[in-house]
Ligand code: GLN
């Protein structure tokens with residue numbers, strides 16, 4: 001019999017119960033016991049719904065109050081010294097590691113967070129050193145296994161594998177130079193052994209051990225580690241399902257099939273091309289193959305016919321008992337259920353499948369492959385065939401005008417009329433900016449008042465006119481503020497934006513929005529990505545009204561503000577029927593029209609933000625070039641339709657440029673602003689060494705903290721900056737938008753920024 005499995009389920013609750021409970025606990029409104037109870041409720045709902053959907057292998061142990069990697073660190077005693085001995089309960093140590101703690105005389109910063117592979121989920125980075133003293137403080141997978149068992153539900157506990165755990169971590173501050181976390185493997189394995197032995201004694205049949213690191217290039221160097229780890233663990237563990245996801249195994253496959261594991265899971269959503277190779281490699285072994293056919297990363301219904309074909313191929317080669325139909329990865333990256341969506345049309349709803357619906361999909365596909373004669377299965381297959389046909393029909397009715405426009409893109413459309421040096425001279429005549437020009441990244445504080453007006457407008461409690469008058473007032477006061485403080489290149493302040501992607505998605509054709517499609521980004525922060533469902537186009541100007549109004553109330557130059565095509569794509573659920581590249585080019589053309597319209601409206605500069613350009617980099621190096629080619633071209637397409645006089649800006653929230661300098665240069669933005677307030681001058685040295693030729697605004701202070709940078713501190717920074725890069729190329733700005741800040745610190749910080757820039761003008 002072919003069986004079905006889900007690798008992990010969203011742990012936020014259908015109604016965001018976990019966010020509410022966790023935040024209530026932080027605010028001191030509920031006790032630790034009440035928090036545990038709320039969590040137990042969500043776990044119970046998850047397990048019982050998966051069981052009701054007919055899933056054979058139901059996950060346990062992957063639930064989390066904040067982050068599953070952090071859970072693992074806490075259980076294995078990988079707790080940095082700064083959190084110990086502060087008199088905190090284990091639960092509060094856990095949350096202190098996650099988000100820092102500043103209360104009752106305790107003052108510790110949060111741990112670093114990093115993106116979980118190429119998803120928009122962030123994990124808390126474990127810190128290791130030679131001193132790390134691994135201990136099994138508690139066995140979370142076992143506890144959750146028992147918790148489910150008490151409800152009469154048999155589960156498959158999930159454990160993050162030892163190689164991935166070490167690989168994802170970093171050397172702590174007290175580690176010796178050159179220390180590599182992976183060197184701790186021999187010390188770590190006994191703790192895994194203890195954990196797995198306990199699972200086995202409790203009667204666990206299968207354990208899911210996640211080793212996503214196996215889809216990375218670096219795993220080619222880990223053959224020895226994998227061989228010794230699994231050689232050690234297999235004899236004491238329940239049957240191990242070694243789980244890989246988010247990409248292909250590639251050459252790592254040759255050693256993976258030699259590991260003494262009972263099962264292997266591969267992602268056939270992200271890497272369908274590896275099927276034949278994987279089937280051939282496991283065939284001579286006794287390994288059970290888990291086929292990740294139902295996407296854990298998108299929101300689209302699975303095409304059962306296509307999945308059945310793939311499944312049948314595996315069944316023919318291996319026999320039904322050696323095949324499992326699974327989600328490609330944990331469903332953590334998808335919203336909980338479509339049932340909560342009341343505003344999508346029936347047609348739209350029929351296209352999608354969220355976590356709960358995907359769980360039913362694995363079960364139906366597995367049953368069909370097992371030859372089930374069940375009427376429900378036949379019905380589900382027929383219903384799926386009808387839905388997929390309708391969706392295909394919708395897809396084929398593409399917007400011809402846009403498709404033609406994309407096909408007609410010519411190479412000259414990517415290029416500005418003249419090279420940067422010429423543009424710089426032209427721009428000097430059009431925008432009178434002093435040396436060390438000061439500007440901001442776009443947003444000003446999103447006050448309670450702004451949010452409440454937006455909420456009232458959405459609910460229909462105030463009219464469009466009332467709302468727009470309010471926004472205009474906000475814009476005017478932001479302009480007056482900037483004039484008063486003495487900034488040189490102004491912005492309108494973005495009071496009209498709910499979110500930098502949603503705002504554009506709502507105005508573009510081709511997007512739909514959910515009411516409750518929340519996905520965990522980190523901890524209690526969830527996002528609701530828009531969904532691209534068809535060809536994207538602009539039905540009219542999206543921001544011109546606001547930027548033009550801002551320009552009309554001041555003589556100083558105004559900078560328009562847009563979110564870039566790559567960032568809009570990366571922070572949405574893309575459609576699955578056409579390449580991401582095409583979707584991005586469509587977005588780029590829409591933005592290109594907007595940039596041209598902004599210039600026509602008398603705006604002097606336009607910033608096209610691309611904070612997500614880097615995070616879209618494919619996991620494998622071999623795939624970088626093709627991504628960077630279309631990503632860079634899309635940005636250029638959106639910004640190159642204007643005259644030399646228009647100054648284009650772009651903003652990146654990060655400073656990690658080392659391996660992508662050529663692409664940043666190729667963007668050919670007149671000015672880029674980057675995060676540099678935390679890093680030392682090495683970053684600018686790197687720009688210099690690379691020979692970066694356009695203007696740069698390295699953030700002179702960190703906006704992510706309410707701390708006000710002193711005037712002298714900013715001067716020192718400018719001094720250092722001017723020591724590295726030609727001052728004719730430097731802009732002076734904070735390192736990101738100010739929307740999450742209060743006005744008080746914004747005013748104080750920007751006043752210091754302006755006075756430091758004035759000082760620099762006199763001294764350089
Ligand atoms: N223009 C945006 C802002 O200032 C940029 C946000 C971002 O970089 N994430 O808010």
Ligand code: ZN
Pocket residue numbers: 441611651652653735736737
């Ligand atoms: Zn930013």
